Structures are given as structure tokens and as C-alpha cells.
Amino acid sequence: MTSVISISNLAKHYQVPEREAGLAAAAKGLFKRTYKTVKAVDGISFEIQPGEVVGFLGPNGAGKTTTLKMLSGLLHPTEGELSVLGYQPAKRNHDYLRRITLVMGNRNQLSWDLPALDSFDLQRAIYGIPMDEFKRTRDEFIELLDLKDLVQKPVRNLSLGERMKMEIVGALLHKPKILFLDEPTLGLDVTMQKRIRSFIAEYNKRYDATVLLTSHYMADVEALCKRVIVIHHGQLLFDGNLSSLKEKFSAFKTISFDIDNPTQDFSQFGDVIAMDGLHVTLRVPKEKTSAVTTQLLSQLAVDDLTVESTPIEDVIESVFSVKKEAME
Amino acid sequence: MTGIKLAFNYLRIGIMNEFQYRANLYIQILQTFIALGTGLIGLNLVFAQTSQLGGWGKADLLAVMGVFTMTGGFIRAAIQPNMERLMEEIREGTLDYALTKPADSQLLVSVREFRLWQLVDVLTGAIVVIIALVQLNWLMDIWSVLGFFSALVMGGLMVYCFWLIITSTAFWFVRVHEIANLFEGLYAAGRWPVDIYPNWLRYGLTFLVPVAFAVTVPASAITGRLTFETWLGALALTVTLFIIARTIWLIGVKNYSGASA
Numbered sequence: 001m002t003s004v005i006s007i008s009n010l011a012k013h014y015q016v017p018e019r020e021a022g023l024a025a026a027a028k029g030l031f032k033r034t035y036k037t038v039k040a041v042d043g044i045s046f047e048i049q050p051g052e053v054v055g056f057l058g059p060n061g062a063g064k065t066t067t068l069k070m071l072s073g074l075l076h077p078t079e080g081e082l083s084v085l086g087y088q089p090a091k092r093n094h095d096y097l098r099r100i101t102l103v104m105g106n107r108n109q110l111s112w113d114l115p116a117l118d119s120f121d122l123q124r125a126i127y128g129i130p131m132d133e134f135k136r137t138r139d140e141f142i143e144l145l146d147l148k149d150l151v152q153k154p155v156r157n158l159s160l161g162e163r164m165k166m167e168i169v170g171a172l173l174h175k176p177k178i179l180f181l182d183e184p185t186l187g188l189d190v191t192m193q194k195r196i197r198s199f200i201a202e203y204n205k206r207y208d209a210t211v212l213l214t215s216h217y218m219a220d221v222e223a224l225c226k227r228v229i230v231i232h233h234g235q236l237l238f239d240g241n242l243s244s245l246k247e248k249f250s251a252f253k254t255i256s257f258d259i260d261n262p263t264q265d266f267s268q269f270g271d272v273i274a275m276d277g278l279h280v281t282l283r284v285p286k287e288k289t290s291a292v293t294t295q296l297l298s299q300l301a302v303d304d305l306t307v308e309s310t311p312i313e314d315v316i317e318s319v320f321s322v323k324k325e326a327m328e
Numbered sequence: 329m330t331g332i333k334l335a336f337n338y339l340r341i342g343i344m345n346e347f348q349y350r351a352n353l354y355i356q357i358l359q360t361f362i363a364l365g366t367g368l369i370g371l372n373l374v375f376a377q378t379s380q381l382g383g384w385g386k387a388d389l390l391a392v393m394g395v396f397t398m399t400g401g402f403i404r405a406a407i408q409p410n411m412e413r414l415m416e417e418i419r420e421g422t423l424d425y426a427l428t429k430p431a432d433s434q435l436l437v438s439v440r441e442f443r444l445w446q447l448v449d450v451l452t453g454a455i456v457v458i459i460a461l462v463q464l465n466w467l468m469d470i471w472s473v474l475g476f477f478s479a480l481v482m483g484g485l486m487v488y489c490f491w492l493i494i495t496s497t498a499f500w501f502v503r504v505h506e507i508a509n510l511f512e513g514l515y516a517a518g519r520w521p522v523d524i525y526p527n528w529l530r531y532g533l534t535f536l537v538p539v540a541f542a543v544t545v546p547a548s549a550i551t552g553r554l555t556f557e558t559w560l561g562a563l564a565l566t567v568t569l570f571i572i573a574r575t576i577w578l579i580g581v582k583n584y585s586g587a588s589a
């Protein structure tokens with residue numbers, strides 16, 4: 001199978017004016033500016049196959065948005081090769097733009113004062129979608145996201161979550177083959193997140209679309225993505241299955257249990273993460289889990305002991321804290 | 329063709345948007361009449377002292393004022409709001425959505441906004457022009473009419489190009505609101521025919537800020553003053569400005585990096 005997205009040694013460097021704080025430095029900047037090169041993306045490579053849903057992870061400023069912007073043709077790469085569906089995104093070929101969509105959770109494109117239906121019409125005009133096809137797709141999405149009663153209300157009267165659902169409908173009316181989703185669930189409550197997630201999954205299945213998704217909510221990633229790509233400081237840290245990411249980086253497990261004597265000291269068994277009245281949570285290295293469990297059960301009177309894998313958030317955090325050298 | 333369809337769709341959305349704010353219509357009517365009223369008082373004051381101003385009589389100057397009002401209304405209805413939104417989007421890095429659409433980016437950013445109620449000025453200005461023509465005992469002449477409308481279209485295009493050039497500099501300078509405000513001040517000079525100004529100002533208003541072409545030239549056409557040479561000059565300047573504006577726009581878009589999310 002040939003990849004739909006192919007990136008090799010992609011880099012984006014910015015020249016950012018730099019100066020010291022203060023008035024004198026600001027005045028000096030009027031005449032002579034010093035620039036610093038910021039390597040937002042610094043030589044990453046990966047391939048994505050048709051129909052894949054890939055989670056694109058990294059802390060703030062890792063270079064995720066920059067990469068998505070290069071993929072959607074907004075930024076010209078400084079170095080490297082970039083090909084999506086056989087197109088070079090930076091050329092912003094109209095045939096290419098018709099096959100992709102970019103959704104940014106923190107920005108909206110629907111007309112604020114008008115019902116979403118009117119904005120959808122505008123999308124139809126921009127993408128030149130035939131009327132009957134447009135109506136079919138629109139109604140299908142409205143049905144899937146349960147928006148029937150809302151499409152006629154002015155967008156400004158909708159809740160954040162409802163608005164995001166509308167945004168997504170608007171962004172997908174032309175049935176793009178590739179979706180670049182930058183924090184599509186940002187700021188939404190859990191139910192709404194779930195709703196949007198299942199819609200993305202459904203869209204991926206129905207139209208065999210490829211999805212590259214960034215999100216700070218690991219639940220999004222766990223629900224949608226088998227594969228994750230982790231970047232940090234513009235460099236690739238990990239590319240593989242979500243499960244193997246967990247396997248590789250969850251060096252710890254958490255053990256929690258109830259006790260009857262709150263004065264006991266548990267630090268000899270592991271890191272005490274929480275001690276809430278009579279409930280204790282410990283973090284122990286993975287390989288010591290069974291030994292510690294046995295000790296706890298035999299030496300102390302503990303109840304309701306459970307062992308859990310580290311939550312994915314913590315796993316990701318430990319990935320970021322690992323030095324790149326250590327990865328190799 | 330798709331471009332016209334797209335512009336029409338945006339126009340439709342813009343009009344629907346404006347219907348939500350009916351109060352704006354009344355405010356606009358009030359503004360138009362205040363502006364027109366002060367303009368007329370000024371005109372009367374001048375003509376209480378003299379009967380000619382740089383070769384223009386009172387009725388001629390009424391026609392200039394009519395064109396000034398019409399063109400100003402059009403600029404505020406269709407050009408200025410689009411350019412202001414564009415400036416804002418360049419500054420905040422939210423131009424991304426416009427640039428990921430399969431349509432010509434310049435066309436798209438130029439047709440997204442429309443302030444319907446500003447057309448009150450266009451209508452009022454047209455009525456003033458007609459009154460001026462009646463006072464001049466104007467006889468219908470196909471060349472004057474064609475000259476007038478073509479000069480209006482070219483004037484509008486030149487002002488659009490001027491605005492787009494200024495706005496595109498936001499790709500490099502980020503804050504250009506002040507420069508844009510300057511336009512309004514300079515446009516106010518178009519209330520009088522540019523012939524009455526000293527040479528340096530006249531050239532400035534003609535070639536730097538094409539106020540002369542937006543107001544004086546159409547008014548010259550309808551009052552039978554326009555020469556074929558001036559008309560050709562207007563055409564040449566329109567084409568030149570359009571090419572410059574287009575080039576700067578394309579370079580700017582290439583340069584645009586969008587404020588990071």
C-alpha cells in the first residue's frame with residue numbers, strides 16, 4: 001500500500017527577532033535587530049497509510065501545529081520532503097485543498113451571527129459541491145451529531161460544544177480524504193468530547209479517511225488512534241502503536257489499598273503519591289510490583305489492594321522527560 | 329465564473345448578517361444626513377464668496393460631492409470592512425482558514441464582508457449627482473454616461489488596490505491600522521476636485537492615494553470635462569496598481585507564517 005502522507009527530514013526554522021528587556025534594548029532594536037533561529041520542526045520523518053488515524057502528541061511548543069500547518073500548505077518547509085496524496089502542500093493546489101481539511105479547536109470559521117445552515121451553504125460555494133450531494137452529506141452529518149434543532153439558531157447562541165460540532169460539520173462537508181485536526185475537543189466537557197470522537201471514528205470508517213490528530217486529552221487518543229507519533233523540541237521521539245508506547249515507557253505501576261492505621265510509613269515500599277485518610281496510593285517500578293504486593297499483603301493489614309498501569313498521561317510525561325539519547 | 333458565484337454567496341451572507349442589525353440602518357441614515365448637511369453648508373459658504381472654484385461652478389461641485397458620497401459609501405460597504413478583517417486576521421494569525429480553501433486567496437479575502445447599510449450613502453450620493461445634473465441642465469450624452477460609469481469602476485478598483493497594498497504590508501509590519509486610518513483623512517480631501525489643490529498635493533492624491541481617480545475623474549466625466557487621455561491614464565493606472573497589489577499579496581501570503589496556535 002502506498003502512503004498518503006510521506007514526510008522525510010522535514011524542518012521548519014523561524015527567524016525570530018530577539019532583544020533584552022527594557023527601553024534601551026527596545027530603542028536599539030529600532031536600528032539593529034538580532035535574530036535567533038527557532039527550530040520549530042527539526043528533521044522529522046514518517047509515513048501514514050490510507051485510512052489510518054494517527055495521534056500526534058507532544059507538549060506545547062513541540063512543533064505539532066507547525067507540522068500540521070506545513071501539511072495543510074500554510075507554511076513552506078525550510079528543509080525536507082513533504083508529499084500528501086502525491087501533492088506538495090505548499091503549492092496549495094486547489095485539487096489538493098479540496099481533498100483535505102484543517103480543524104483548529106481554538107479557532108472558528110462559521111459566521112457568528114448566522115445560523116450554521118447559512119455558513120454551510122457558503123462552504124458549498126467555496127468547494128463547488130453539487131447541490132444534491134451537499135444536502136445528502138449535510139443531513140447525514142446533522143443526523144450523526146444530533147444537531148437537527150440547532151442548525152437554525154445563530155451560531156453565537158450555541159454552547160461551545162455545539163459550536164464545535166457545527167465547525168466539524170462545516171469542515172467536512174466536502175468529504176475530505178485527509179483530516180488535520182488540531183485539538184478538536186479543546187475545552188469541551190467529557191460527553192461532548194465523546195460525541196466528537198465517535199463522529200470522527202465514524203467518518204473515518206465511512207469515507208476511509210486518513211486522520212492526523214493532536215489532542216491534550218489522552219482519552220481522545222486512546223479512543224481513536226492505534227498509532228501515535230510523539231515529537232518534542234521539533235524532533236521525533238516515538239512512532240508506533242499506542243500499546244507499545246505504554247509498554248516501553250510505563251516503567252511504573254500504581255498500587256492502592258486501604259489501611260486501618262494512618263500513622264504507618266510506606267515510603268520503604270515505593271513513592272507515596274497520595275495518602276487520603278485510610279487510602280494509600282503508591283508508585284513502584286514495574287519489575288518490583290509483585291514483590292511489593294506480596295510484602296504489603298503479608299506484613300501489613302491492608303484491604304482492597306489494586307494494581308494499575310500508569311495512566312497514559314503519566315506515560316506521555318515520562319516520554320518527554322526521557323532524553324533523546326536515551327531513546328537510541 | 330466560480331469567482332463571481334463565490335462573491336455572490338458572500339454578498340448574500342453579508343446581507344443576511346446586516347438584516348440582523350436593523351438599528352445600524354437608522355444610525356447610517358443619520359450619519360449620511362449629517363455628513364451631507366455639513367458638506368452642503370460648506371459648499372454654500374464657499375459660493376457666497378465666489379462663483380467659480382478652479383473652473384468648477386456650484387452645481388459642478390455638487391456633482392463632485394455626490395460622487396464623493398457614493399464612492400465613500402461603496403468603499404465603506406465593500407472594501408474597508410474586508411481589508412480591516414484581513415488586517416486583523418494577519419495580525420492574529422487566523423488567516424489560515426482562508427488560505428486552506430480551494431479558491432483564489434485574494435478573491436476570497438476581498439469579498440467576505442459586506443456592510444449593506446453603507447449603501448445608503450451610495451443611494452444618497454446618486455440622488456445628489458442627479459440634482460446637480462438637473463441644475464446644470466444636463467443633456468443625456470452616451471459618452472459622458474459611459475465615461476462616468478467606467479471611471480467609477482476604475483476608481484473603485486484603484487482604491488481597492490491601494491487598500492490591499494497597505495493591508496498586505498501587515499504581513500511584514502503587523503500593525504498597519506494607523507496607515508489605514510490615514511486613508512480616511514486623505515479621502516476627505518476628495519470632497520473638492522483635486523484641481524483646486526497645489527500641485528504636490530494633487531499628485532499625491534492622484535497617484536499615491538487614488539482619490540482623484542475615485543472622485544474627481546468620474547465627476548469630470550459626468551460634467552463633460554473628462555478627456556480621452558485622462559481616461560486612458562486611469563485605465564493604465566488601474567492595471568498597474570492591480571498588478572502591484574496582486575504581486576505584493578502573493579509575496580505576502582508566501583511570507584505568512586501564521587501566529588502559532
